[in-house]
Structures are given as structure tokens and as C-alpha cells.
Amino acid sequence: xxxxxxxxxxxxxxxxxxxxxxxxxxxxxxxxxxxxxxxxxxxxxxxxxxxxxxxxxxxxxxxxxxxxxxxxxxxxxxxxxxxxxxxxxxxxxxxxxxxxxxxxxxxxxxxxxxxxxxxxxxxxxxxxxxxxxxxxxxxxxxxxxxxxxxxxxxxxxxxxxxxxxxxxxxxxxxxxxxxxxxxxxxxxxxxxxxxxxxxxxxxxxxxxxxxxxxxxxxxxxxxxxxxxxxxxxxxxxxxxxxxxxxxxxxxxxxxxxxxxxxxxxxxxxxxxxxxxxxxxxxxxxxxxxxxxxxxxxxxxxxxxxxxxxxxxxxxxxxxxxxxxxxxxxxxxxxxxxxxxxxxxxxxxxxxxxxxxxxxxxxxxxxxxxxxxxx
Amino acid sequence: xxxxxxxxxxxxxxxxxxxxxxxxxxxxxxxxxxxxxxxxxxxxxxxxxxxxxxxxxxxxxxxxxxxxxxxxxxxxxxxxxxxxxxxxxxxxxxxxxxxxxxxxxxxxxxxxxxxxxxxxxxxxxxxxxxxxxxxxxxxxxxxxxxxxxxxxxxxxxxxxxxxxxxxxxxxxxxxxxxxxxxxxxxxxxxxxxxxxxxxxxxxxxxxxxxxxxxxxxxxxxxxxxxxxxxxxxxxxxxxxxxxxxxxxxxxxxxxxxxxxxxxxxxxxxxxxxxxxxxxxxxxxxxxxxxxxxxxxxxxxxxxxxxxxxxxxxxxxxxxxxxxxxxxxxxxxxxxxxxxxxxxxxxxxxxxxxxxxxxxxxxxxxxxxxxxxxx
Numbered sequence: 001x002x003x004x005x006x007x008x009x010x011x012x013x014x015x016x017x018x019x020x021x022x023x024x025x026x027x028x029x030x031x032x033x034x035x036x037x038x039x040x041x042x043x044x045x046x047x048x049x050x051x052x053x054x055x056x057x058x059x060x061x062x063x064x065x066x067x068x069x070x071x072x073x074x075x076x077x078x079x080x081x082x083x084x085x086x087x088x089x090x091x092x093x094x095x096x097x098x099x100x101x102x103x104x105x106x107x108x109x110x111x112x113x114x115x116x117x118x119x120x121x122x123x124x125x126x127x128x129x130x131x132x133x134x135x136x137x138x139x140x141x142x143x144x145x146x147x148x149x150x151x152x153x154x155x156x157x158x159x160x161x162x163x164x165x166x167x168x169x170x171x172x173x174x175x176x177x178x179x180x181x182x183x184x185x186x187x188x189x190x191x192x193x194x195x196x197x198x199x200x201x202x203x204x205x206x207x208x209x210x211x212x213x214x215x216x217x218x219x220x221x222x223x224x225x226x227x228x229x230x231x232x233x234x235x236x237x238x239x240x241x242x243x244x245x246x247x248x249x250x251x252x253x254x255x256x257x258x259x260x261x262x263x264x265x266x267x268x269x270x271x272x273x274x275x276x277x278x279x280x281x282x283x284x285x286x287x288x289x290x291x292x293x294x295x296x297x298x299x300x301x302x303x304x305x306x307x308x309x310x311x312x313x314x315x316x317x318x319x320x321x322x323x324x325x326x327x328x329x330x331x332x333x334x335x336x337x338x339x340x341x342x343x344x345x346x347x348x349x350x351x352x353x354x355x356x357x358x359x360x361x362x363x364x365x366x367x368x369x370x371x372x373x374x
Numbered sequence: 375x376x377x378x379x380x381x382x383x384x385x386x387x388x389x390x391x392x393x394x395x396x397x398x399x400x401x402x403x404x405x406x407x408x409x410x411x412x413x414x415x416x417x418x419x420x421x422x423x424x425x426x427x428x429x430x431x432x433x434x435x436x437x438x439x440x441x442x443x444x445x446x447x448x449x450x451x452x453x454x455x456x457x458x459x460x461x462x463x464x465x466x467x468x469x470x471x472x473x474x475x476x477x478x479x480x481x482x483x484x485x486x487x488x489x490x491x492x493x494x495x496x497x498x499x500x501x502x503x504x505x506x507x508x509x510x511x512x513x514x515x516x517x518x519x520x521x522x523x524x525x526x527x528x529x530x531x532x533x534x535x536x537x538x539x540x541x542x543x544x545x546x547x548x549x550x551x552x553x554x555x556x557x558x559x560x561x562x563x564x565x566x567x568x569x570x571x572x573x574x575x576x577x578x579x580x581x582x583x584x585x586x587x588x589x590x591x592x593x594x595x596x597x598x599x600x601x602x603x604x605x606x607x608x609x610x611x612x613x614x615x616x617x618x619x620x621x622x623x624x625x626x627x628x629x630x631x632x633x634x635x636x637x638x639x640x641x642x643x644x645x646x647x648x649x650x651x652x653x654x655x656x657x658x659x660x661x662x663x664x665x666x667x668x669x670x671x672x673x674x675x676x677x678x679x680x681x682x683x684x685x686x687x688x689x690x691x692x693x694x695x696x697x698x699x700x701x702x703x704x705x706x707x708x709x710x711x712x713x714x715x716x717x718x719x720x721x722x723x724x725x726x727x728x729x730x731x732x733x734x735x736x737x738x739x740x741x742x743x744x745x746x747x748x
Contacts, residue, residue, distance in 0.1 A: 007400050014388040017616075026381050026565035027558040053427035053566070056587060056610035070444070082587045082604045090464075090607060184401040191400035191614025192427075213430060213456050214704060230456045230702035233464060236430035240565025242620055246391075328604035330588060 002367065004317040007184045007191075008357035010253040016245035028238030029218070032245040037195075039251050044158075044170035046178070046197040048204050050211050051244055052237045055154045055181035055194035059087035059124075061237055062177040062196065064210050065203045066148040068093045072121040077107040078326040079343040080126045084152045085325050088124070096120070097326040097335060100342040104282045105350065108342070109134040113141055122148040127156040127171050130187075130292035131283055135161045135174050142175075149175035153197075156180070157187055158258055159290035176200040182247055187257060187292055190247040193239055210234035260357055261291035264364060268294040268353060271368035277303070278371070294353045295321070296371070301348040307374055308351065314370050318353050321346070376741065378691040381558045381565075382731035384627040390619035402612030403592070406619040411569075413625050418532075418544035420552070420571040422578050424585050425618055426611045429528045429555035429568035433461035433498075435611055436551040436570065438584050439577045440522040442467045446495040451481040452700045452717040454500045458526045459699050462498070470494070471700040471709060474716040478656045479724065482716070483508040487515055496522040501530035501545050504561075504666035505657055509535045509548045516549075523549035527571075530554070531561055532632055533664035550574040556621055561635060561666055562628060564621040567613055584608035634731055635665035638738060642668045642727060645742035651677070652745070668727045669695070670745070675722040681748055682725065688744050692727050695720070 020026050033051050040049040052058045068074060070092030076085045078097040085095045096115050101108045105128040112123060123142055125133040142149040153159075153172035157180055162168045172178030177200070182193035198207050208218045214234035219225050250257070273280060279297040283289050298304040304320065311318045324343040326335040353367055394400050407425050414423040426432045442448060444466030450459045452471040459469045470489045475482045479502040486497060497516055499507040516523040527533075527546035531554055536542045546552030551574070556567035572581050582592045588608035593599050624631070647654060653671040657663050672678040678694065685692045698717040700709040727741055 003398065006398055007395060009395050013395070014391055017388055017391060017620075020565075021381060021383050021387070024377070024380055025558065026563070028566050053431075053613070054610035057427075060609065082589055083610065086588055086604070086608065090609065184399065189400070191394075191616045192402050192610065192612065193614065214460055215456055227697075229697050230460070230699060230704040232704060234460065235434065235464065236428035236457065236566065238566065239427070240567065240617060242391075242565045242616060243614060246616055323601075323603050325604060330604040330606060 002316045002354050002359070002363050004319050004352065004354050005185050006356045006358055007189055008257065010249045012249035012252065013246045016249050017242050020241040020245040026241040028240060030241040030244070032241050032248050033238070036244050036247050036251060040195065040197070044173055046170070046173045046199060047201070048198040048207060050196045050207060050237070051239050051247070052194040052196055053239045054192050055179050055183070056083040056087060057235070057237045058179035058194040058196040059083055059152065060090060060235065061207065061210055062150045062179060063088045063091045063093070064233060065177060065207060066122050066150065068121055071119060073117060073119040074122045074124060075112060075115050075120065076124045077126050077343070078324045078340045079105050079128070079322050079346050080152065080325065081154065081322060082325065084124055084126055085331070088122070094334070095331065097340060099340040100346060102342050102345070103279065105129070105346045106131065106133045109137040112138065116145050120145065120147060122150055124150045124152055125175070126152040126154070127159065129281060129295060130156045130159045130290035131281065132159065132161040132171055132287035134284070134286065136163055136286070139174065148177070151175040151178040153178045154181035155186065155292045157290060158254065160288040162286050172197045173199055177203065187261060187290065188247070188250045188254060190243045190250070193243050193247060206232065211237045257357060258291065261355065262289070264355055264359055265289065265291035265294050267361070267364055268368065271365070272296060272371060275372055291355070294355050295350050296353065297346070298349045298351060304349055304351050307371065310374055311367070311370055314366070316354065316367055316370065318351050321350055321352055323347050376690045376728050376733070376737050378693050378726065378728050379559050380730045380732055381563055382631065384623050386623035386626065387620045390623050391616055394615040394619040400615045402614060404615040404618070406615050406622045407612065410618050410621050410625060414569065414571070418547055420544070420547045420573060421575070422572040422581060424570045424581060424611070425613050425621070426568040426570055427613045428566050429553050429557070430457035430461060431609070431611045432553035432568040432570040433457055433526065434464060434609065435581065435584055436524045436553060437462045437465045437467070438607060439551060439581060440496050440524065442495055445493060447491060447493040448496045448498060449486060449489050449494060450498045451500050452698045452714045453479050453502070453696050453720050454526065454699065455528065455696060456699065458498055458500055459705070462496070468708070469705065471714060473714040474720060476716050476719070477653065479503070479720045480505065480507045483511040486512065490519050490521070494519065494521060496524055498524045498526055499549070500526040500528070501533065503655060503669060504530045504533045504664035505655065506533065506535040506545055506661035508658070508660070510537055510660070513548065522551070525549040525552040527552045528555035529560065529666045531664060532628065534662040536660045546571045547573055551577065561631060561664065562621070562624045564617045564624070567617050567621060580606065585611045631731060632665065635729065636663070638729055638733055639663065639665035639668050641735070641738055642742065645739070646670065646745060649746055665729070668729050669724050670727065671720070672723045672725060678723055678725050681745065684748055685741070685744060688740070690728065690741055690744065692725050695724055695726055697721050
């Protein structure tokens, strides 16, 4: 059986967990958490990075920092994971769902402006498969209407956007706030896990307070105040050091992991690019590819269903992805009835192929052969 | 230096983490999560147990399940951790703070009824130091006014309450909902970690949905539905299998851990019971002692400050505990101005002594000697 995903271990995860335990501190915000955060800030230029227990939690921190309240509107793509919307719904927001491009699951930047009303407070973009949205265009819109721009960079670690003037910035480091995932299906993992990135000075102090259950505990431990207490809203967003120690072992090997995933991704691309029955991922000139995912797009639901079946008969697990959120049981009645045909198209036709560190060349050739013979 | 706390490892934590990784699944709700949950349900009689990333998250699940909304009132003791109140504040609740007994930090059951208004929706009790609140009395009040009763059992693992008819129930298994902590300072640990307990059938199905980001994913994986989607509010409350594997190693040794902690607790009690300058913990007849914490209560703030100093000079770390939440920077203006003198008394006078698995008899005798000489 070729699974869809297999978590990859670098080999040092349990060693670092043992080190964390030996240090006498395994609750949050210890040595490994701080090492990971510094790595992300130094490597990708985020102004502040805070590890969280999940990307959902990082998105909830974004919603709290953006001060989303009942009645506020937030623009979110429909073709995304539940959490991209749910984190804002928990604060009382009404979600205005946006459509994808016809040939790219990312939010269609040209259709955002007409969704803005007086109640709009934030735009959430999702870099699908780690490939950048059109950030320069979206930044202009956010600035024009004074909106908070939040990057759901769950899949986008180690991926970049290049501005027209040549400036290159890491995804998650462009909007006011960003959120990453280290779920076992991601490039860099800790089972469950996530990270908030803060790129705007006005949110930095408050992000630390919200992270620590609404207390100014971090300031206390830095000696900036004499005693700590309850000063704001928040939650327990910080992960155990057990998780951060695990993550650190992954980060030490990020270059090797990324190199290997890109090799696999490119092999899929070369092997499938001449297949006339499917479309392959589009990578705009402004975007890099972090090899988070290799997907193909079939022409219709029926052929995708047949292809999944054929692959399964050959012991290969390929899986579809999101269901349009605007049609979900939870949001259908709350949605404003606009059709979002491109989102629905990817719901029906997009298929993700096995992609993990230990996928062998022979296994991959088998996947490619069966798709091309189909 | 004798620290206040030292996380204890049973020795199998990293072995089980390696097993989890070898199984190919380290995201949430895997084999170890299910093993831990079954252990808690079987051992303590909880109708349903769901591991969470923290006790704060478990309390947020309680707030969502209790359907707390803007304008609702929730009764919470003032002498507790921020999260006992914050989880309900996030849902828009107004907190009505309750006072402790004069000789016991737990909520004074005789003063709850007069805090109830038409807006009251829930009562949160906190079993301080793992010693039960007067649950029979509080259950009667909750039933009389049709309120949801939530047990903040953060410190209360393996502790019990005995009803007048002789029935004995585990704490966290008495109210409609309960929340536990596995923070590194607790008896059973995973660094950060927690658990929701559900004891009322009407909350069981929804608890699983809220736990899994508002989706019916658990039902899908049990084959009860054909595809899963967004059906409700929720968050990513479930921990990584890395955390659950760690916790499982602790649970296998819970009897040994509890036996050893009780021995230490009893040694403190015997050594300090004749000291006329301090008060010791009161354990009512209906409660058991899970040896989560050993605290003493000084006569006033000044003597506690002096004692902390004296202990520190002797390389012993003893620490005070909560600051009354009704006087916090965040809630002072929102509080209804009632004085809560017993809560303030414990804020000023309560002192926690070192208590951890590896505390030696010699170290403990030193602590006792210095307090008695003071």
C-alpha cells in the first residue's frame, strides 16, 4: 500500500524531548519553544513568532488581535479548511466567502474589492499548497480600505512571494498577521501544532498576553513588571515543550526535507505534464513552490471518482480535499446565496497524490503510470 | 536548591512517543489518545473523556457546550486561575465572582444561591488542591435553578466526593461537565495538556464535534455518515499523539505516583500540625486527598513574605498562589464591587511547599524544620 502521507522523523525528536524533560521544564515557553521561535524569526524575517498548539489556535489569536466582534465581516475563501473561517466565527464574525481562480484554488484577488462593505474588518488569504496568493494586489486593497490582512499560511512554510520591485518575502511575513500548521500532513511536523506570526508592531505586546491566557506573565519573567495578573482576553495557546522539542528536530533538517520533497514534486510534474486529461498546479511568476502538495485537477467529478478507485485497486491512496465552506451544513443558511463555481470545481475535481519524504522513486513511477494509463 | 516542583518521568514516555511515530499517525485522536480516554472513563466513571491541549481548552469546550452567550452570567470563585473565568468571558459571559470559606479556598456553597439571577446560566466550582467542594449542596442549587454545573478539576485527578447516602464519585464526574489539567505542575503530566469530561448524555455527541473543529469527522471515521463537513462551532481542542503517548506512560504509573505523593503530604502534615502560627489544609469528611498540593496559611501577608524569604535563604522555593480575580486589572471595573475577604485572605496568606515525586525525606525534613523554627 502506498499511503497518502507518512510522517517523517529526522531521528532526534525523542532525544530532544528527553533533553526538555531533563531541563526540569516541559510546560510552555521553555528553551525549545524559544529556539524554534528564534529560528523562524531569523530565517523568514517574521517580526515575532509564537508557537501554538494548532494552526486553528493561531488563527484564533489573529481574530482576537484583529479585535473581531459580533457583526464584523471577514472575507475568507470558500475553498479552505474549516478553521480559516471558524476562528473568526467564534468571535462573532459574519463570513463573506470569496471564490478561487478558475485555474488556481487561491482567492481571486480581482474579486475581493466588491465584497467589501462598511462592516468588513479583515481579509484572510490562504496560500493553497504553499503557493502564494497575489499579495501585492491584496495588500493594496487592505491598505485602501484599512483592513487587517491575515495570511493562513498553514501549508506555506518556506515559501515566498516576490514583489514587482524584486523584494522577496516569506509567506506569513507579508500580512499584518499569519498562521502556520505543523500537523502531521505538513512539511515540518509536530503531530498537531502551529504558529502565529506578527508583522505589525502594534500587535506584538498584545500577542504575548493573549498567548498566555490574558496575563502579562512573559513581561514578568523578563523582569519588566513586579507581579503578573489578568489584563486581557486570551487562551492557553502555547504548546508543551514536548511538542517544541519535537519540532526543533524537524527544523534542524528543514533544508534536507525541502530538497527531497521538491525532487518528488518535480518528478510528478515531469511525469504528468503531457497528460491531456488533467490539469497541473499553476505557479505564478511571483510565487515559489515549497512542495507541500502535488495535486491534479480532473475534468469532472465522475472521472476523479473513477481515478481514485483505479488508484485504490492498485494500492495507492489519493485523496480529494476541501468541501466549499459556503455550502456546508453550518454556513449554507448564513451565506448570501452567491454561487462560487471555481471553489465548487476544485471540491469536485482536485485530487492530491501521495507525497512524503520516504516515497520511493519506484512507488512514484507506479502512481504516475497508473494515472497516465487511465 | 529544593525547587517548588520537578516534573517526574516514569521512564516510558519517549518509548511510547516512538511507538506513536512508528504507527504512522501522530496527529490527534490516535491510539494513545483513545487508550488514555478509555482509562479515564473506566477508572473514574466519566461518561465520556476527551483529551485537550490544556485545561483552559477543556473549560472553553464547557463554555461552548453550555451555550454561554453575551449577557449570560456565570458564577466562578475569585480565588482561582485566570482560565476558570476567561474561558467563559471569551463567550461573552459576565462573571459573578464568589468567595471562599474562611478556612478553605473552595467556593463557599452557602453563599452561591444569593448570586443567582435570571441571567445565570452556569456555576463553575474549582476543587482547590484536589479537595472536593461541597458537591451535594451545590448540585441541589444547580438543579433547583436549572443551571449547568461545571467542575474545574484541574488539580483534582484521582480524588473523590462521598454523598450522604454513601455513594462515592470521582471529582470531574459529578457536574454536567468537568475539566482537568496535565500541566507539568500536576500529579499526572504531559507538559501542557488537559481533558474534558462529559457526564450528561445530552452533551456527548456535540462534545466530539466541538473537539474536532466543528466537524462530524469522528462519526465519519466510525462509519456512521458518508462524508464529513462543517456542522457546528468548535476549535482544534485535541492534542498531538506525541502528548497522549507521553500521558499514557504517566497513567500506567498513577498508583505509584499517588502513593508516593500521599506519603510526602502526610509527612508535611505530621511535621507541621503542632505549629501554632500557621493553619493547615482542611479536608472535609466528604472529601478525599489526592496529595496534589501541600499548602500552609500564615496569619498575615507580612509573615508569609518573611517566611518565603527565610526559606529562600535556605535554598527552598515555596510560592504563593492566586491573586483574587475580582480585583484583577482586567475585571476590577466589571466586578460588582462586593468585597470577597476570604479570597483576599488566601491571596495574601497561603503558601505552597515543595511537593514532587523525587522530593527526599531529608529535603522535606529541612523544609519542616525551617518553618517550625521561624
